[in-house]
Amino acid sequence: MTEAIRAAVFEELAAVGYARMSIEGIARRAGVGKTAVYRRWRSKLHLVLDIVSALAVQGLPAPDTGRLETDLRLLYEVTSRALRHPVASQIIPDLQAEAARNPEIAEAMQKALRDGQESVASSILAAAVGRGEIRADLDRDLALDLISGPLYWRAVVIRSPKLPKGYLGALSRATAEAIKAL
Amino acid sequence: MTEAIRAAVFEELAAVGYARMSIEGIARRAGVGKTAVYRRWRSKLHLVLDIVSALAVQGLPAPDTGRLETDLRLLYEVTSRALRHPVASQIIPDLQAEAARNPEIAEAMQKALRDGQESVASSILAAAVGRGEIRADLDRDLALDLISGPLYWRAVVIRSPKLPKGYLGALSRATAEAIKAL
Structure with missing residues (x-):
């Protein structure tokens, strides 16, 4: 699932950019719940840095x-x-x-x-x-x-x-x- | 006045970035009316490109x-x-x-x-x-x-x-x- 989230981050970053990107949008694209993202990374910043x-x-x-x-x-x-x-x-x-x-x-x-x-x-x-x-x-x-x-x-x-x-x-x-x- | 607008564009770009920058914000910072800006450049894009x-x-x-x-x-x-x-x-x-x-x-x-x-x-x-x-x-x-x-x-x-x-x-x-x- 981590890989699906990573892939979704790339797509979301490319589509809307960092400023407009949201954890909600990433979760939706990855087909997972928001909590699944927050369990792995505590913020959008940490996710992108990773x-x-x-x-x-x-x-x-x-x-x-x-x-x-x-x-x-x-x-x-x-x-x-x-x-x-x-x-x-x-x-x-x-x-x-x-x-x-x-x-x-x-x-x-x-x-x-x-x-x-x-x-x-x-x-x-x-x-x-x-x-x-x-x-x-x-x-x-x-x-x-x-x-x-x-x-x-x-x-x-x-x-x-x-x-x-x-x-x-x-x-x-x-x-x-x-x-x-x- | 063109110089005041140019200076305001630099300050506004540095402060908020292109995406969030507005002609209103530039005019306010330059101390001029919006129409003064639009008389010289037809859009935010053209202003920045110039x-x-x-x-x-x-x-x-x-x-x-x-x-x-x-x-x-x-x-x-x-x-x-x-x-x-x-x-x-x-x-x-x-x-x-x-x-x-x-x-x-x-x-x-x-x-x-x-x-x-x-x-x-x-x-x-x-x-x-x-x-x-x-x-x-x-x-x-x-x-x-x-x-x-x-x-x-x-x-x-x-x-x-x-x-x-x-x-x-x-x-x-x-x-x-x-x-x-x-």
């Missing part, structure tokens, strides 16, 4: 190909699919907007980002340091910005409908060079 | 230092100030969220981004091609993603309160290397 956290870590493996560029390439393959999912591309901007007014959501979003993509990116960086491909004392946060920013910009901000052929390969090469220059 | 477009181009010079890295550095100085303005950091995510549900806003945001930062970034790229610093046939859209993504990610998505010393210098160096690798 879902966000799960979304961030879900399905992101830590690649280990032995080279920074190819590790980045695998990370981008997974991330671009996740970001371009229609549900994610509506929900992420919505929660970002809420985060600007709600410090609890802002903190949960940042934590989800750190626990999800950033922890994978951190493993990739640590492995590259271990191989001597990049400097051990580089600005780790800046490296994470270089890894995460461009694809997010393209998929979520510019909302480009489709990545051209060769895009992820060129992005991986360019980002690897950028990090080596730090 | 403001967004103005925000994007405002105060962004096209740097021309003779080097890609230092041109990027100047662009980042201006952009980081603009993005970190409290009003912008609330309004941009808000409009991004609306863009996910409203194609008209999505299109205006994209146009504003293109007309603003991206046109400056395009001039920087064209100058670098002219000097032979970067390839003439590189993927221009990918280069723009590399230029715009990391700082946006850091300032608007991660919402990092302060950039550490040396950040923009290192970002400019790394991004120049990334684009040279395309």
